[in-house]
């Protein structure tokens with residue numbers, strides 16, 4: 130298992146050890162002790178699973194307000210995504226900065242998204258399934274989002290979204306968003 134830091138402090142890319150043989154492969158997709166040793170001490174309390182049928186499905190950019198902010202450990206088990214994080218901690222030197230990563234069933238990469246980041250993705254293949262662990266329970270009253278196409282953030286998506294929920298089509302710009310992260 131390899132865990133690498135990225136250009137955004139706190140964001141990590143994890144590559145689990147994968148054991149291939151003539152049958153296929155086996156990997157430990159999560160091991161608390163090993164992930165803890167690699168800087169991921171989070172106590173995850175909920176597993177999420179989404180299927181996006183169409184390529185170009187964009188889900189994001191989401192976060193939950195304190196005290197229900199979530200760290201996320203994201204991976205793809207079918208298809209492929211361009212996964213994006215935005216630092217939304219007003220006190221952060223990288224406030225408003227974004228970074229994107231390709232996660233796929235093929236590369237088996239995982240992304241750790243700490244609390245204080247907005248998270249979203251666009252699918253690069255049909256029937257893409259995303260699994261992710263979160264360290265705080267879903268709280269609809271604390272669920273928030275920022276616009277996927279906020280010009281002040283300037284996310285460069287690899288393709289235009291073909292599918293977007295009504296909710297994701299009307300999130301505010303970062304400068305108008307409600308946030309309470311320090």
Ligand SMILES: Cc1cn([C@H]2C[C@H](O)[C@@H](COP(=O)(O)OP(=O)(O)O[C@H]3O[C@H](C)C(=O)[C@H](O)[C@H]3O)O2)c(=O)[nH]c1=O
Nearest residue numbers: 177179188189191192201248249250266267268294296
């Ligand atoms: C997130 C969530 C949603 N729901 C219910 C609420 C809605 O009735 C339905 C769909 O929710 P939503 O449209 O918010 O799902 P996504 O657009 O995939 O949202 C996710 O997309 C991006 C990529 C994220 O990082 C977030 O974890 C999450 O917000 O599932 C639940 O019951 N529990 C949950 O934890």
